[in-house]
Amino acid sequence: MPDTILRTHELHKAFGALRASEGISITLKQGEIHAIIGPNGAGKSTLIAQICGALRPDSGRVEFLGRDVTALPTEARARMGLARTFQTSALAMEQTVLQNALLGALGASGRPWRFFSRVSADQALRDIAESALHEAGLLDFAQTRTAELSHGQRRQLEVAVALTLRPRAFVMDEPMAGLGAEGSKRLTGFLDRLQDRAPILLVEHDMDAVFALADRISVLVYGRVIATGTVDEIRADPRVREAYLGDEA
Structure with a gap:
């Protein structure tokens, strides 16, 4: 089994003058939760759509289980084991x-x-x-x-x-959305156990959940990854504090 389950390489996507993805390269490794965070409008939904097959990148590629799946539709990626929640x-x-x-x-x-x-x-x-x-x-x-x-x-x-x-990997889009504190706590515990089943690429605004769950975090701002690292590294990064976390760090 490959250590890297999912990889994007230099994804670019523009909508007219708006550059939603600018050279995004990330990996999801076996047994980990990799969180993608960033402010509204950072390009997180566009990135997920490209990974899962709902949107074709202008350039770059998506690899899943060592295979280039950039041209495959959503259904084919799902049959390979790329599971998405909305x-x-x-x-x-x-x-x-x-x-x-x-x-x-x-x-x-x-x-x-x-x-x-x-x-x-x-x-x-x-x-x-x-x-x-x-x-x-x-x-x-x-x-x-x-x-x-x-x-x-x-x-x-x-x-x-x-x-x-x-599934061989999960892609989860804000699973904590709409949950209260107790619901978020229960779901956090569930996802923590789930990563042993398959790694999770997690897009989430609930920073308590992100800090509790993530093995790695990538920070997306204006279509670019400005930092990737552990929870402690991301909390201490001055670029991340200025762009997104502020006092939450």
Whole structure:
């Protein structure tokens, strides 16, 4: 297994005169959480879109598991094991927790869509879905309508759906968004355990969570990485304090 699971090399992306990515090169290594932080408008969402295949860079490349995936669509990267969670929920709120996990397992299988009753009866898919729910601590809520979950539980369900991909890496876009202090604490503990399953590229504004979780942090400002280092190195970097952290350092 390669030590570097995910790599971007000199990614450039512009929207007219706006340079959203300027030569971004980052890595995600096995067993780590690498956090991407920066102010609003720094280019974090554009970077994630390029990594996951929703947006093609103007130049540069994305490598996953040692393969150049720059030209591959989102679905192909997902089938390779690149699992993404979103800033805003993409769950089917009127479906049960188990049904959401089953949909994830069906998508990961690459099989064509079938009537849902037949999907539910597929024991192999149920085993994958229930295993993911167990790992996320949601198996007891399998028959609960997703809309009835707390916001934090929905975040856990999003990760469970990603787990059905049997991921080799996670890309998470602000998983703490909308959570209170207690919800953030619970999710932080869950993500800390999850990194043993697959490394996590984490985009997050909750600096308490970032400082608790991250093995490395890259700071993105105006489309450029201005610093990469450990929590202590980033906290002590005067460029980072001026550009983003301020008193939070």
